[in-house]
Amino acid sequence: MKNALDVKVGLTTLLVFLRPYRRQILFALIALVVTAGTMLSVGKGLQYLIDDGLTSGSQAGLNKALLVFMGLVFVLGIGSFCRFYLVSWIGERVVADIRQSVFAHLLTLSPSFFEDNSPSEIQSRITADTTLLQSVIGSSLSIALRNSLMLVGGIAFLLVMHFKLTLILLACVPVVVVPVIFFGRRVRRLSRNSQDEIANVGQYLSQALRHIKVVQAFSHEDHDVQRFSHAVDKAFSVSVKRIQQRSWLTLMVILLSMSGIGVMLWFGGKSVISGEISPGDLASFLFYSVIVAGAVGAVSEVMGDLQRASGAAERIMELLSAKSDIVGGTLERFEPQAEAENNIIAFEQLSFCYPTRPDHAALNNLSFSIKRGEMVALVGPSGAGKSTLFELLLRFYDPQQGQIRLAGHPLKDYSLKALRKQFALVPQETVLFDQSVYENLGYADRAASHESIQQAAGQANAHEFISRLDKGYDTRLGEDGVRLSGGQRQRIAIARAILKDAPILLLDEATSALDAESESKVQAALDPLMKGKTSLVIAHRLATVLNADRIIVMDKGHIIAQGTHTQLLESCELYKRLADLQFNQSAQ
Incomplete structure (x- = not known):
């Protein structure tokens, strides 16, 4: 009973996706009832054909x-x-809707969700699991309903035709149902395990192919092949266990149901010999017996599919039920408060630990503010917490203590779209999609014209190399922009930020992958772009931020000094050491 309830719970979660198509479902049910009724009527037609046609001798x-x-x-x-x-x-249609809903929901989840859940495994759920659901909804479920109707109708015909023989046949039904319940529980558990192992295979495959250059550079092919083979064999072994259980289920159903028909034939043959029933009656009764036995077998077979679908539905619904740690506010417009006329951004006693590193403080009681139109540079060693500030500003995460204010309002007061609309980000690791240059730059502004996109690319010193691509701005860049060099990818990211034209610029090592000549040109394009805007710049190369209005030196989540380049050379030992190291190396 629990097994049936588990299937019911797993599949009833799909009802929300079925409701919009009630009319199509109604027509499908009508067609199903018609076909089931017609199939049952064929038995009486067979009896009519034998008794009134063949045995009567009338042409x-x-x-x-x-x-x-x-x-x-x-x-x-x-x-x-x-x-x-x-x-x-x-x-x-339902599976297409599920995929769309899951994808749309995933895009609302905070980055912390994807730290604990592999994107490759999630991809498997959206593809493999939904394909399984499509098979069940589009085939198995229909077969189950049709055969259930035929089972009930066939038993009704049998009872009317010959009550005694029907009881003999029905006595075998519980014997068939018990194995269905017993093996069904195992099939459902193994199906869930099988889907998980398949997802692991996909995850490993995706990682190896995405980082193929690293794999080949370290001559790691043989080892990765062995690990992948182990993952495939593990998925295979789980699948074999599931197949064994379903095979046993099929064997038991066939043996028991056909044995029941054999016993029924023996009794029915005796009745024909004694003259109690006609040959047509026996043929019709045999037809309905086969219908009933086949229906029981089909329903038991479909139960295995329903068990697998229930496991797949659970995995899908886990994604749909996931809640984001970040919830937007109600403020839809950027409305500075009077007391925040000068300070557009204020960090107030921030303390923050990443969810995956709860014992390590990325920021510790940090406070400072940024004035409107000010260019502030963040410098310090790796792990100082510089990039963390950007992630908190964009509300990828929320601090455990303290808060951030934007134009006087706490960040949580803004809707996520309204908040992120105020920032143009150039990340340290440029993210590009397997789309055209136009599409990649269009992420900044979907309403931008081709002329505006090309102008932004020109400002970022990217127009020249883009024009040399096979199809210019219509060239697909490959996954992660694999067709471009590191410097070219970064210039695309800078052009994207220029195109967005947001009031606050977040530059995370924006020129780190550029050669000296390109860096000079991009810097020349960024300087006028920053005028009149608030800029927060992370820089390891101090030469790029010498003209910043203020430089903040960070270390281990703390601010240890701030001021201009000249002031920090005199007052901050860490900054002086970084400057001496970089500028002395440059001089050499």
Whole structure:
């Protein structure tokens, strides 16, 4: 009983996706009932064909019986066509809706969710698991309903025709159902495990192919092949266990159901010999017996599919039920408060630990403010917390203590779209998509014209190399922009930020991958862009921020000094050491 309830709970979660297509479902059910009813009527047609056609010796009776029989077959064919088309359409449409809903929901989750859940494993859920659901909704579920109707209808016909023989047949049904429940529980558990292992295979495959250059550079192919083979074999072994359970289930159903038919035939043959029933009655009874046995077998077989679908539905619904740690506020517009007229950004006693490193403080009681139009540079060793400030500003995470104010309002007061609209980010690791240059730059502004995109690319010193690509701005860049060099990818990211034209610029080592000549040109483009805007710049190369209004030196999540370049050379030992190291190396 618990097994059936588990399937019910797993599949009822899909009802929300089925409701919009009630009309199609109704038509499909009508077609299903028609086909099931027609199939049941074929048994009586068979009896009519034998008793009134073959055994009567009348050619006219045979012709009439055959016409009735063929008419039923024609109705059965038309009904089956309608049922198959409608049910398959519903399956494809529902799965498409599920994929869209899951993807849309995933984009609302905070980055911390993806630290604990591998994107490759999530991808497997959206593809492999939903494909399994499509098979069940578009086929298996229809088969289960159709055979359930035929089971009930067949038993009803049998009871009317011969009560004694029907009881013999029904006595075998519980013997068939018990293995279905017993093996069904195992199939469902193993199906969930099988889907998890398949996801692990996909995850390993994705990682190896995405980092193929690293794999080959270290001659790691043989080792990775062995690890991948181990993952595949593990998934295979789990699948074999599931197949064994389903095979045992099929064997038990066939043996028990057909044994019941054999016993029924023995009793029915005796009744024909004694004259209690006609040959047509026995043929019709045999037909309905096969229908009932086949229905029981089909339902038991489909139960395995339903068990697998229940596991897949659970994995999908886990994604849909995931809650984001970051919830936006209600403020939809950037409205500075009077007391924040000068300070556009204020960090107030921030303390923050990443969810995956709860014992390590990335920021510790940090406070400072940034004036409107000010250019502030953040410098310090790796791990000082510089990039963390950007992630908190964009509300990828929220601090455990303290708060950040934007134009006087706490960040949590803004809706996420309104908040992030105020920032243009150039990350240290440029992210590009396997789309055209136009599409990649269009991430900044979907309404931007091609002329505006090209102008932004020109300012970022990217127009020249883009024009030399095979198809210019229509060239697909490959996954992660694999067709471009590191410096070219970074210039695309800078052009994207220029195109967005947000009031606050966040530059995380924006020129780190550029050669000296390109860096000079990009810096020349960024300088006028920053005028009149607030800029927060992370820089390891101090030469790029010598003209900053203020330089903040960070170390281990603390601010240890701030001031101009000249002031910090005199007052901050860490900054002086960094400056001496870089500028002395440059001089050499």
